[in-house]
Amino acid sequence: MVVGHPAQHLPVSVVFAGISHGWTQWISWALAQEGCLVTEVRWSPLDRLPEVAAFAAFFNRPGRVLLVLDDWYLRFDTGRTAGWARVLNQVMPQLKETIGAVTVTTRPLPHEAVSLGAVTLRGVGPEEARRRVLSQVGITSGIPHASSALEPRFPEDPPDVTNAPRSNPRFTGREDLLDTLHDMLTSDDGSGSRVVLQGPSGIGKSQTAGEYVRRFAGEYDLIWWVPSPTKAAAREGFAALAQKVGLGTEGQLTGQIEAVHRALARDPHGRWVIVFDGAEDVEGLAPLLPRGRGQVLITAQSSAWIRQGVTPCEVPSFDRAESVAFACRRAPRLTEEQAGQLADRLDDLPLLMDQSAAWIDAHPTADISEYVAALGNESLGPVTVDADQADKAKIARETVWETTLGSLATRWPKVHELLTLLTFFSPDLLPVRLLRSARTSDLSPGIAELARDPGNWNAALRTIAELTSLRVEYDDDPRQDAVLSIVSLRMHRSFHQFVRRGLSSAAAQGLAAATVRVLVAADPGEPGSPHNWARYAVLLPHLETSDVLVAEDDDARQFLLNCVEYLRVRGEYQEGLALSRRLLERWRAVRGETDKAVLVAVNQEIRMLRSLGRHVEAESSCRDVLARLALAEIGGIELLRAKDALGGTLMSRGRYDEAYTLYAEAARQAADWLGERYVPRTLQIRSNLAMALGLQGHYRQSHALHREIYEARVGLLGLQERRTLQSGTHTARMLRMLGAVQEAHSLQRHNAQQLRKALGGDHRDTLLAEHNLALCLRRNGELAEANELMTSVRRRLTRRSGARDPEVLMVTLDHAMLLRALGDQGMARRLVSRTSELYAEQLGTLHPYAVGARNNFALMQLDDGQVDDALRLATQSMEELEQVIGRDHVWLVGCAMNCASAMAAAGDAEGAVEQGRRALERAITLLGAGHVLALNLRAGLAQDLYSLGQTDEAEEMERLALSKLSESYGPHHHQTIYMRSRMRPYWDFEPQPI
Helix, strand or coil: CEECCCCCCCCEEEEECHHHHHHHHHHHHHHHCCCCCEEEEECCCCCCCCCHHHHHHHHCCCCEEEEEECCCCCCCCCHHHHHHHHHHHHHHHHHCCCEEEEECCCCCCCHHHHCCCCEECCCCHHHHHHHHHHHHCCCCCCCCCCCCCCCCCCCCCCCCEECCCCCCCCCCCCHHHHHHHHHHHHCCCCCCEEEEEECCCCCCHHHHHHHHHHHCHHHCCEEEEEECCCHHHHHHHHHHHHHHCCCCCCCCHHHHHHHHHHHHHHCCCCCEEEEEECCCCHHHHHHHCCCCCCEEEEEECCCHHHHHCCEEEECCCCCHHHHHHHHHHHCCCCCHHHHHHHHHHCCCCHHHHHHHHHHHHHCCCCCHHHHHHHCCCCCCCCCCCCCCCCCHHHHHHHHHHHHHHHHHHHHCHHHHHHHHHHCCCCCCCECHHHHHCCCHHHCCHHHHHHHHCHHHHHHHHHHHHHHHCCEEEECCCCCCCCCCCEEEEECCHHHHHHHHHCCCHHHHHHHHHHHHHHHHHCCCCCCCCHHHHHHHHHHHHHCCCCCHHHCCCHHHHHHHHHHHHHHHHCCCHHHHHHHHHHHHHHHHHHHCCCCHHHHHHHHHHHHHHHHCCCHHHHHHHHHHHHHHHHHCCCCHHHHHHHHHHHHHHHHHCCCHHHHHHHHHHHHHHHHHHCCCCCCHHHHHHHHHHHHHHHHCCCHHHHHHHHHHHHHHHHHHHCCCCHHHHHHHHHHHHHHHHCCCHHHHHHHHHHHHHHHHHHHCCCCHHHHHHHHHHHHHHHHCCCHHHHHHHHHHHHHHHHHHHCCCCHHHHHHHHHHHHHHHHCCCHHHHHHHHHHHHHHHHHHHCCCCHHHHHHHHHHHHHHHHCCCHHHHHHHHHHHHHHHHHHHCCCCHHHHHHHHHHHHHHHHCCCHHHHHHHHHHHHHHHHHHHCCCCHHHHHHHHHHHHHHHHCCCHHHHHHHHHHHHHHHHHHHCCCCHHHHHHHCCCCCCCCCCCCCC
16 A cells, blocks of 8 residues: 655655554554655565565665564564564664664563664654654654644544454454455445454454454544344444433433434444444344444354345454464464464364463463374263264364363362353353352352452453453443453353353252342342443343243342333333243243232233234233233232223223223222322322323313322322322323413423423433423414424434334424424425324324324325315315214314315315314314314304305404404414414314323
8 A cells, every 4th residue: 555645755665564554554644744655565474484585675675664563573482483583683784774663562672673773652642653653764854743634543542432342462363354354344435334254153253353443443433342142232232322422321222223323324424333243133133233334344153144235254264374373372382383283173263272272371281292182082081972973173172171171170160160150141241240249148159259359350250261262341441440350251152052061950050040149139120210221231131041031039020020121111122022921921830820920021011012013912911911800809909000001002092982981990999999099009090091081182171180180299299209290291281282371381391390300301201291391382382492392302202212102203293283383394294294104004094193193294285285185185084083083072173174174275165164163063062162273263164254255254253263362362472363364274183192
């Protein structure tokens, strides 16, 4: 590669090893800014040793040569590198005037490097490093350095956002593979690229990915590593990026994931790379891959990623030179010949090379020849292998592992016991910090003794990691002054399974019981609290590998129920449903259908089904529970909880009359069974009853009941308690529905402020309160402030819950109608169209919300002059709504108003008058003559009467409407002015939160 343009300085050849790519890019940039013609030349110490003459010719290049010395070049002490050292000693004195050297390692310089006069670039900062680079090629620059957006990042400055694993100091070779990978990821058209590193277990896929992001870190502003052994773990890991880039931490994972996707897609530079490590669930993880100009790197054994449009990159075994170099570096007492024999027995597989060399290094007196010979012995000691079925690689692998485990058990029995305990946790994230903080009584005496002393604990973990090739992650908190603590380990799955298979039944039972005790004791409780989500994210991956799913005690069951609830509040409904059904399958068989834990799990299953839009299944499950409770003659809390679940399901399905009947019965039963009218459980059921009344369109009754509950909760729970504040929002919403806009606005503004203080700005309750406040502002004529607030609420709620969440759809539809009022018909139409489609898809085409959204779209068609289409859709939606909720509902009256408007626009004034009269009569019956809906119907009817020449009735109709509206709102209110202008009144359908 050549960078820069020649000026007054000679050409410079920068000679480097691949691991110094980042430093070389920065050095080349610094030289190019001085006008040097820079050529980058890679030189690997693994290459064949050249003759002295050839080597001298290589370095006798035009201009100056700058050697970049790293750890590889400084290991001039054994084997092949010793040969390089001899060559350097012979050649360098001849070329002293043309060769300079810099070091980018913290290791002490050996004699051969010192003789080159090398200067270090580490730990001196970019300005001094630049000066040293220039001095090594004979340049003294008087030009002050000016930063540029195109300047490579100084190698000691990490990317702005990164959680990449620490570098592996033993990483060896893979130069061609890394070059190929870099070309595949970067040699595109600027639209982003996706590559999967493929290969069998133990081949080094993760290590290669880790070396890639370390080596090329200077090319990225964001590097994010996502452990992806399961879909759930990958979603947690990817969503964690939201916090790092300032997109919030609360809410459902779906919302956070979508927020990150949008941010990456909008990034114009694409200086980001996301690594999905161990991503075998292709179908589950494919939707998680971000789009945009950046890069996605995957490691997996599966070849199915190719069908997702991901480019494959095969990871081979080490070549023999890499195997030998790696083994000699891992175990310095190995000769190159012995390392070659070892590689031959292990087929150059990196994992086994690492583990076998680690064993040799840990046993300095062991006979290497005997160890290597044993790797091919099919009858070796305790290894149980069917030689007819096993191939050479399997025999060697299990021999290496058996030997390692035997050494651990003999020399460090407590460490061996800790290793076996770790195999009862997920191999992808061994929670050593969790074990370290476990209660002493939950661990065996040996492991408890290790855990009591931080030094012994870390030493034990490092021993395990060294001998078994576990990936180690340290505490990266910069506030920690003490020695780095190990916070997690990652174990190869095949080794994990091998250790588990070798345990006796008694040993396995004891370790499983200890694992369950540790997990249960670590349960923080309150899974709905964001403060506890990080802990549940740590605990969840271990449900499968531990025996907690089959544990019999009540504490373990409660822990599992908490895990299901955590998945629900985080929006992981599919995973939550699958876990709840696994628990139910076992618990029902053991404890029966009406066991308390079973009933709680069923209720969780129902909530998951509703959240997934599977309302028919949810209702069926609810009714099944009620039937079983009736058969067992069980009442009390269990029956109330079951009725509450069915009522919520019925409301979600748009069957409001049935929900009201059920809640009314439950409210009476709660008052009787619980002994007091105003206890929290009774108030919650009555609150649901009030919501059902509101959905029926009975706003007066709903408001009265919500107000009563609000006042009761103030006395019982206090003004600042979450449920009290929820009741305040419900009360304000019904006030607005009744047309008491100013009173609703006053209550809702204060209520939203209190919710923000108590719960934060991104909590669901705060967002719903601010949504209602925005609607109050709109009805009060403060459209600009309403739009600002509604935009903010929609953005935060989408980020929290995802674009398809029911509450997001509700806010989006209301925002669309507000934008229409502000004159942005284009955006309004797009939002209404998409929202109506999603409502139909999720709830069914005849759900009231889907029908109401289509009625709103008819207004958009009317705005665009599509009169016939608008009339057809308005009429159809009105008829459909009457079909599903009945004739005597407020929503149907509103639809009739819009239908009359479409008739008038189509020239059917007589039809519009007839429609308007019927709607006005129903509005007066349902809401009263002074309600704003009735007044707007009068104003619309007056316009149609004017069209028919019925002036006297029209004038009286208009006068009465304006008089009543001015009396209620004032003569200068937004709605009064609108009516006085004789603009056509309209009705917006507003979905209600459930």
